[in-house]
Amino acid sequence: MNIRILHGKQGAAEAAGLAVVIDVFRAFSTACYAYAGGCKAIYPTGSIAEAYRRQEELPGALLVGERGGVMVEGFDFGNSPSLIAAADVRGRSIVHTTSAGTQGLIGAAQAEEVITGAFVNAAAIARYIRQSAAREVSLIAMGLGGTEPADEDTLCAEYLRDLLLNRPVDFAEIRRYLAEDSTTGRFLDLVGEASAPKEDFDYCLDLDRFAFVLRAEWEDGRLVLRQIPVSAG
Ligand SMILES: O=C(O)[C@H](CS(=O)(=O)O)OP(=O)(O)O
Numbered sequence: 252m253n254i255r256i257l258h259g260k261q262g263a264a265e266a267a268g269l270a271v272v273i274d275v276f277r278a279f280s281t282a283c284y285a286y287a288g289g290c291k292a293i294y295p296t297g298s299i300a301e302a303y304r305r306q307e308e309l310p311g312a313l314l315v316g317e318r319g320g321v322m323v324e325g326f327d328f329g330n331s332p333s334l335i336a337a338a339d340v341r342g343r344s345i346v347h348t349t350s351a352g353t354q355g356l357i358g359a360a361q362a363e364e365v366i367t368g369a370f371v372n373a374a375a376i377a378r379y380i381r382q383s384a385a386r387e388v389s390l391i392a393m394g395l396g397g398t399e400p401a402d403e404d405t406l407c408a409e410y411l412r413d414l415l416l417n418r419p420v421d422f423a424e425i426r427r428y429l430a431e432d433s434t435t436g437r438f439l440d441l442v443g444e445a446s447a448p449k450e451d452f453d454y455c456l457d458l459d460r461f462a463f464v465l466r467a468e469w470e471d472g473r474l475v476l477r478q479i480p481v482s483a484g
Contacts, residue, residue, distance in 0.1 A: 329446025
């Protein structure tokens with residue numbers, strides 16, 4: 252298996268084979284919590300205007316997302332895993348637009364298959380990749396706004412690579428580093444911003460909470476994330 256670590260929107264555009272678009276803080280942690288809460292489907296979109304157009308096509312859909320980490324005015328929720336986990340999203344479609352994560356899903360157009368990446372389902376991602384027998388794997392660390400590296404995404408890409416190569420991993424040290432030394436968890440700087448609660452840090456670093464992956468598929472001309480359970484072993 253050939254594994255490449257790529258970065259940001261540029262990396263997404265270069266991704267080949269099975270692509271894992273990684274956004275730990277917070278897009279793809281939030282998406283996992285939404286599926287765990289029973290949402291019907293998540294539609295990743297690029298622009299805010301496109302999100303509103305998609306919502307018109309999907310009556311009753313919730314609008315979820317941010318710009319600069321802050322909930323888009325008029326949306327139902329920001330990009331917050333803890334707030335989504337506390338909400339009743341059962342049976343609801345979600346239209347999701349974020350600065351980095353959803354842009355990466357849209358940009359990875361050359362890849363054969365695209366799944367999301369986060370720590371909350373890291374072991375399931377590694378199992379899914381092994382079971383897929385993919386020969387080429389692109390791990391894309393989306394970073395800040397898809398243009399600057401962010402420690403949490405780079406560390407998640409390296410963590411997934413090491414799992415796949417059966418190398419030792421030390422999640423406790425990653426967590427400690429992100430809590431104490433890293434400065435790239437931008438939403439953590441939005442102190443007092445309701446759509447960026449500090450609890451999101453723990454929600455995003457709840458390693459292996461979920462045993463599924465989210466796979467991006469095209470349905471009726473729309474990109475949608477679908478939940479794929481991954482068996483143990
Ligand atoms: O909502 C987030 O935490 C980030 C905002 S920013 O890129 O850190 O400003 O969005 P995401 O697309 O989930 O990285």
